Amino acid sequence: MIPVLLRVVGAAAAGALLAVSFPPVGLWWAAIAAIALLVVVLSPLRGSAPRARARRPPRGGGGGARVG
Structure with a gap:
């Protein structure tokens, strides 16, 4: 896993x-390299992706206010 600082x-x-890909510099190819680098930096490596877990509903059904 890539360290956080990296x-x-x-x-x-x-x-x-x-x-630098925008004018006035206009190095258009830098945008392609930037997106590729951002994908590499933000993607999890070697199956270390966190998994979302669904919340279970509270016991007793609805969870609304009780009228007594």
């Missing part, structure tokens, strides 16, 4: 590449 540096580098 991911932050990679995200900053992707942002810098994306910034």
Whole structure:
């Protein structure tokens, strides 16, 4: 797994590449490299993706206010 600091540096580098892809600099190919770097930095590696768990409904059904 990539350490957190390396991911932050990679995200900053992707942002810098994306910034230079716009005019007046206009290095259009830097946008492609920026998106590719951002995908690599943000994607989980080797099956370490967190899994979402559904919440179970409370016991007793609805969960609305009780009228007594």
